[in-house]
Amino acid sequence: MGQQNRGPKRNYKQDFQRVVAELENMILIGAFQPRKRLVEKNLSQIFNVSRFWIRDALKVLETKGLVKLIPYKGAVVSNVSLQELEEIFVIRVALEKLATRLALKNISSSDIKILKRISKQVEQSFMKKDFQNMLIANTNFHDYIFKRSQNQTLQQMINGLRSRCHIIRHSAWSSPGFLERSLEEHQLYINALKGRDLETLEQLAEDHITHAKTHYLKKLANENNSVPLVSSEV
Amino acid sequence: MGQQNRGPKRNYKQDFQRVVAELENMILIGAFQPRKRLVEKNLSQIFNVSRFWIRDALKVLETKGLVKLIPYKGAVVSNVSLQELEEIFVIRVALEKLATRLALKNISSSDIKILKRISKQVEQSFMKKDFQNMLIANTNFHDYIFKRSQNQTLQQMINGLRSRCHIIRHSAWSSPGFLERSLEEHQLYINALKGRDLETLEQLAEDHITHAKTHYLKKLANENNSVPLVSSEV
């Protein structure tokens, strides 16, 4: 149907999504501090695309809740309030429990093998002190379980909420004992999956999140003593 | 600080949000059929704003999952697939159960009075056959409970998922016996809240959604016999 390859037909959409993803990633890894202004001109130079695309990307990230757009002032990385953080954690517990429960129905012994392999990667990265890769592998571990829920919408929502808690990740991961605990957790997950022990799995999902929260709050309390941490007004 | 009222300072943001909300509402009430193209020029005339704003509004609705943007073809109202619908319903059950559970902690006797009043409005609208207002009042009833969860993020997510199921609402509401059942449901809710009966409340939340789903699927099956209902390709 006249749909033949008769031109370049640039893949705008794909390029654009790449920009959004990269920008999102930069925010997630903390390249931009919360409350720091994101100047469109700078971003367009960094990503080598027009301001037009940057503006659109920022709009997307705004509806995702990662940045806040203030008229004539620009975009700032959203500084999730304590209140909001608490709210998100409660929801994450519910959704990750759900995902785990659904996954349990679909998980096979070959899946468990894969999880063991990923878990081993986490361990090796830890021993090599390669924390960058450890974080990636750790994320993969949990993602793999959620993927087995066979509910793509659920996965996306979990990822969305996780993104919104970006400020936590660094705090938690730099907290003493946190990494060691992750390793243990994976073993418990694998054992519970083997034994098809739903109750333990749900408890693990809850503990996993609660633990991250606790570490973050502890960290925050410390910082709070030195820096007043102004709430994000305007 | 130099922030005094020294000019018109148009409220762009507010105007824009209004456009998004109105467009979203038009999709929700079914003014645009799924798979129908939304032509930017037409929309800009309808809303009396520039194409620029329409494009932005469509982008927002895309990330909300209400429309699908296809390069050089434009926006179409997203036709949620059966698969996606099932996925959303599973999540809604979990989230609405959670909201109900949280609400139970905060609900006072004065809240129950308000709920009774809303319930009466639903009943009166039903008797007057004013189904437009009945839908509004019914939505208010459930929203009021969710609001008492004191978790704004949760509320927003529930609303977002509800929006994505827009095609259901008409089906379910025009289904015979559905309205009557809603009335009974409200009484059961009120009684369970009074008695602080968590188990019943969670069951009600689950039934509420499952019931809507069942009605929709039945309706869909009927239509499916006459119209093939092409899955939304591209």
Next chain:
DNA sequence: CTTGTGTAAATTGTTAACAATGTGTGATAA
């Protein structure tokens, strides 16, 4: 030294023109 004020620069918001692509229509030929 501090404080306020006005102006210039920087930044964001909007528009209109233009480029790229999709869609439909009618002529032409088998």
Next chain:
DNA sequence: TTATCACACATTGTTAACAATTTACACAAG
């Protein structure tokens, strides 16, 4: 008649110029 192709038109995507607003800074007054 039907299929095919070229062409015009409709629609979407992008850009660059311009308008609105904020921010920075110099400068004067107290």
